[in-house]
Amino acid sequence: MLNGGSQNTSATPEMLQQSNAAYTRDIQTAFQNENDGSFSFNDNISFLSNDGVKITGNLFIPKSGTGPFPAIIFVNSWALNEYEYIVPAAKLAKKGYVVFSYNTRGFGTSGGLINVAGPKDMEDLSKGIDFLLANAPVNASNIGIAGISYGAGISLLGLSKEPRIKTAVAMSGWGSLPDSLYGNQSPRLVWGLLLVTAGYITGRMDPIIAENFQKLLDTRDVATVLSWARERSPNNFVAELNASGKPVYISNNSQDNLFQPNQILPYFEQLTVPKKLDLNNGIHAxxxxGGILGINNYVWTNAYDWFDYWLKGIQNGIMTKPKVTIQKRFSSDRVSYSSWPNPSKVEKTYHLRPMGLFSPGKITTTANTSNGNDTILSGGTSATTGVPLLSEILDGAVSVPVKTNVNLIDRTNAMVYLSDSLSSPLKLRGRTFYKGRINSSDYAPHVVVYLYEVDFWGTGKLISHGTATLFNVKGKDVDLNVDLQAVAHDFPAGSRIGLAIDNIDPMYAVPKPISLYTTTFKHSTSTASTLKFESE
Structure with missing residues (x-):
C-alpha cells in the first residue's frame, strides 16, 4: 500500500514515515488484542536466498493440535514490512494454521534491492517455502499465499510459478503491470511518483525502477520498459496457472487508479481454474x-473462508457464493454473476452528435444524421478526476463523488455531450467504450474521457473515466478508442448521461514536450461516434 500526497504537494519523507508509524501502532494494538497465548510467535526468522541475500520474517505456529498444519504465506505490500499481517496471522494461527510472513528483498530488514516481483523475488519465495517445510510442522500439500498490492502481485506470480503453493488470495493486485503503469500509452503520473517516492523512503530501490518510470514519462525506450514489466505480470503466466488447476480468489477496487479494474478483468477472464472475484468500492487497498487491523469485512471474510475450504476442506459455502460480485457506485449493494464476462450481458449503444454553437453535443439512441466537426484547444477544464488521492478517498471510501456542472465545462477546451432525460434506468455493469474519429495538430494528442450522471440542473457526478494517448498521428484522421474503467452503476430514470473529453488531468502524464495544440472531433453519417455500455 502507498501513502502520500497529491501531485501538487509531493509526499515528503516525514509524511510517509509518520503515516507508516501510526499504521504500525494500530497494528500492534490490534495484535495484542488477538494474542491469547494459543500460538507461538517467532520474530527472528531468516534464511539466505540463492544469491546470498538475507531474507527476514516471522512465524506463527499453533500450540494445540498435532500437526502437520496447513500453512499460509503473507507477502508485504509496497513500502511496508513483515509486521503488516500479524493480526490476520494471529487469527489464522488460532484456527490451526502455520503462518509465515516475510520482508520481500529491499524492504524491512531483508537485504538486497527491491526487485518488483522479478526473478529474484520468485527465488526468495521458493527458498522461503524450503525454510518453512524444514522448520515448521507444515502439511506440504496445503500451502496458500496471500498479500495486498505488491504482495498480491507476488502471490499471483508465485501461484503460477511455484508448484508447492496450492491456492492464493490476491487483494488490490495487478494482472498486467504494463497496463497498470502505461495503459493506453498514458503513464500513471501520481501513483507512479508515489511508488518511486515511497520505495526510496522505506526501502532500498534498484535504480532501474526510477529509470524505467522516467522513460515512460519521457516516451523513451518504452518497449524495453514494457518488456521488463511484462516479466512481472501474472497475465504472462496464465497458461501455467490454468495447466495447474490451482484456485484463486481476487479482490480489487473500482476507484483504484493504481491497479485499475480494467487490467485485472482480462486476467480473470482468461483463468479456467476455480476462481472468485470481488470488485469493491474504494481506492487502492x-x-x-480493515482486515489488517482485525476488523471483519466482506473481503477478509471471503479470504478466510477461501483458505478454510481449499486448505482444510471445510464446507463453509464459499464455493456456492457468486463467482463474481461488483459493488454498486455510492452503495453497499452488489450485483453478482455466475461467470465473467456476464453471460447475459447486453451491449447498449448510444450515438454522439456534434456540438452546436451554444449547446453541447447530443447523446442519442438513434444514429447520427448530420455531419459536423468540433475543434477543441488543449488544456484543462472543470472536467477532472478531482484532487489526486483526496478526491479518490472521498469518492471510494465515503461515497462523496467528484462533481462538476457539465453545462459550465469550457467547450473551448473540451467536447461535451448530453443525453435527454432517461425514460428508464440504465444499468451499467462493467466497462464503457468510447469511439470517435479525430484529427490533431499534435504528434501525440492525449485525451481523458469522463462519464457523468447529470441531474436536472446540470450537476454531473463522475461515474467512470478513461484515458488514451495516440502517437504519430499529426494531421491524420484516426480512430480514437477509449475504454472507461469498469463499474456497476444505475443511472436512474430522469437523469441524463453526460460525457466530457479534454486533454489534461492531474492523474496522468502527457507526452513531452507539452505544447498547445488542437484536436478536431469528426462526426459524420458514415463514421459513427459512439458510447457503448456493458449493461443488463
Missing part, C-alpha cells in the same frame, strides 16, 4: 485495509 481501502476495501482490504
Amino acid at each position: 481501502t476495501a482490504e485495509i
Whole structure:
C-alpha cells in the first residue's frame, strides 16, 4: 500500500514515515488484542536466498493440535514490512494454521534491492517455502499465499510459478503491470511518483525502477520498459496457472487508479481454474485495509473462508457464493454473476452528435444524421478526476463523488455531450467504450474521457473515466478508442448521461514536450461516434 500526497504537494519523507508509524501502532494494538497465548510467535526468522541475500520474517505456529498444519504465506505490500499481517496471522494461527510472513528483498530488514516481483523475488519465495517445510510442522500439500498490492502481485506470480503453493488470495493486485503503469500509452503520473517516492523512503530501490518510470514519462525506450514489466505480470503466466488447476480468489477496487479494474478483468477472464472475484468500492487497498487491523469485512471474510475450504476442506459455502460480485457506485449493494464476462450481458449503444454553437453535443439512441466537426484547444477544464488521492478517498471510501456542472465545462477546451432525460434506468455493469474519429495538430494528442450522471440542473457526478494517448498521428484522421474503467452503476430514470473529453488531468502524464495544440472531433453519417455500455 502507498501513502502520500497529491501531485501538487509531493509526499515528503516525514509524511510517509509518520503515516507508516501510526499504521504500525494500530497494528500492534490490534495484535495484542488477538494474542491469547494459543500460538507461538517467532520474530527472528531468516534464511539466505540463492544469491546470498538475507531474507527476514516471522512465524506463527499453533500450540494445540498435532500437526502437520496447513500453512499460509503473507507477502508485504509496497513500502511496508513483515509486521503488516500479524493480526490476520494471529487469527489464522488460532484456527490451526502455520503462518509465515516475510520482508520481500529491499524492504524491512531483508537485504538486497527491491526487485518488483522479478526473478529474484520468485527465488526468495521458493527458498522461503524450503525454510518453512524444514522448520515448521507444515502439511506440504496445503500451502496458500496471500498479500495486498505488491504482495498480491507476488502471490499471483508465485501461484503460477511455484508448484508447492496450492491456492492464493490476491487483494488490490495487478494482472498486467504494463497496463497498470502505461495503459493506453498514458503513464500513471501520481501513483507512479508515489511508488518511486515511497520505495526510496522505506526501502532500498534498484535504480532501474526510477529509470524505467522516467522513460515512460519521457516516451523513451518504452518497449524495453514494457518488456521488463511484462516479466512481472501474472497475465504472462496464465497458461501455467490454468495447466495447474490451482484456485484463486481476487479482490480489487473500482476507484483504484493504481491497479485499475480494467487490467485485472482480462486476467480473470482468461483463468479456467476455480476462481472468485470481488470488485469493491474504494481506492487502492481501502476495501482490504480493515482486515489488517482485525476488523471483519466482506473481503477478509471471503479470504478466510477461501483458505478454510481449499486448505482444510471445510464446507463453509464459499464455493456456492457468486463467482463474481461488483459493488454498486455510492452503495453497499452488489450485483453478482455466475461467470465473467456476464453471460447475459447486453451491449447498449448510444450515438454522439456534434456540438452546436451554444449547446453541447447530443447523446442519442438513434444514429447520427448530420455531419459536423468540433475543434477543441488543449488544456484543462472543470472536467477532472478531482484532487489526486483526496478526491479518490472521498469518492471510494465515503461515497462523496467528484462533481462538476457539465453545462459550465469550457467547450473551448473540451467536447461535451448530453443525453435527454432517461425514460428508464440504465444499468451499467462493467466497462464503457468510447469511439470517435479525430484529427490533431499534435504528434501525440492525449485525451481523458469522463462519464457523468447529470441531474436536472446540470450537476454531473463522475461515474467512470478513461484515458488514451495516440502517437504519430499529426494531421491524420484516426480512430480514437477509449475504454472507461469498469463499474456497476444505475443511472436512474430522469437523469441524463453526460460525457466530457479534454486533454489534461492531474492523474496522468502527457507526452513531452507539452505544447498547445488542437484536436478536431469528426462526426459524420458514415463514421459513427459512439458510447457503448456493458449493461443488463
